[in-house]
Amino acid sequence: MKIGLFDSGIGGIAVLKKLIERFPKFDYLYLADTKRAPFGTKRYKDLKEIVRDDIEILQSFGANLIVAACNTADSVATDMNISIPYISIIDSGVDMIKKEKIGVIATEATVKLGSYAKRLKGKRVVQRSLQNLVSIVEKNMNDKDFIKSVLKKSLDDEIFKCDEVILGCTHFSLVSDIFKEVLKTRVLDPSDRIVEKLAAYDESGSGEIEILVTSNLDSFRKKVQKFGILSDVNLKYRQVDIDEKSHSNIRIVGIR
Numbered sequence: 001m002k003i004g005l006f007d008s009g010i011g012g013i014a015v016l017k018k019l020i021e022r023f024p025k026f027d028y029l030y031l032a033d034t035k036r037a038p039f040g041t042k043r044y045k046d047l048k049e050i051v052r053d054d055i056e057i058l059q060s061f062g063a064n065l066i067v068a069a070c071n072t073a074d075s076v077a078t079d080m081n082i083s084i085p086y087i088s089i090i091d092s093g094v095d096m097i098k099k100e101k102i103g104v105i106a107t108e109a110t111v112k113l114g115s116y117a118k119r120l121k122g123k124r125v126v127q128r129s130l131q132n133l134v135s136i137v138e139k140n141m142n143d144k145d146f147i148k149s150v151l152k153k154s155l156d157d158e159i160f161k162c163d164e165v166i167l168g169c170t171h172f173s174l175v176s177d178i179f180k181e182v183l184k185t186r187v188l189d190p191s192d193r194i195v196e197k198l199a200a201y202d203e204s205g206s207g208e209i210e211i212l213v214t215s216n217l218d219s220f221r222k223k224v225q226k227f228g229i230l231s232d233v234n235l236k237y238r239q240v241d242i243d244e245k246s247h248s249n250i251r252i253v254g255i256r
């Protein structure tokens with residue numbers, strides 16, 4: 001079975017890493033749609049196109065199950081017609097909630113669309129957008145002190161008073177330890193629930209992990225190596241050039 005995951009960059013690797021650790025035998029295909037990053041500042045219509053295209057690319061490379069490794073993209077996927085099994089990261093996060101006052105820290109689009117809030121009717125939901133943290137994590141997720149200071153500066157009392165806080169952006173999952181240290185409350189990472197959901201499938205495959213990148217493969221590869229996110233597994237990289245202008249059918253214009 002080949003599991004396809006997609007995100008705008010390195011964030012979804014937090015999900016991929018957890019899945020590989022628990023299910024090393026599945027085959028994985030991770031699409032970093034860096035050409036269209038960041039997703040969090042995009043409009044609803046553009047996000048829908050991204051989701052449609054990225055799933056199509058993953059399917060054309062043989063994925064037979066999709067894991068949304070991006071909350072922003074997943075925000076618009078609910079009312080889309082996806083023809084293969086699809087695991088929603090937002091639904092997974094919602095499943096984990098046990099308490100009443102819930103904090104959601106996410107991208108601009110996820111907050112604007114109220115993706116978690118809509119699914120948490122009856123709870124008190126405090127949403128906060130931390131879009132600038134996405135590029136900070138992309139540039140240097142290992143600068144713990146800086147990220148800590150950004151969190152302290154950006155998060156307000158209302159968030160500190162929440163019973164549980166959801167990391168509603170996979171880039172934030174990469175630095176979940178820093179969130180836990182600063183927030184001192186129950187911090188939920190939806191990818192933990194995705195792992196549980198995937199346990200329902202037969203773990204078949206040969207353990208191959210392939211990373212597809214839509215722009216600048218070398219800089220993406222260097223970034224993953226520099227941060228040591230997947231240092232203990234064998235990765236195969238491939239660049240997929242997509243045509244951003246033709247918005248119909250498949251838009252892969254070259255594979256390197």
Ligand code: DGL
Pocket residue numbers: 007008009011012037038039040041069070071072073107110134168169170171
């Ligand atoms: N990692 C993504 C998410 O979970 C999106 C970050 C971005 O590209 O803005 O929402």
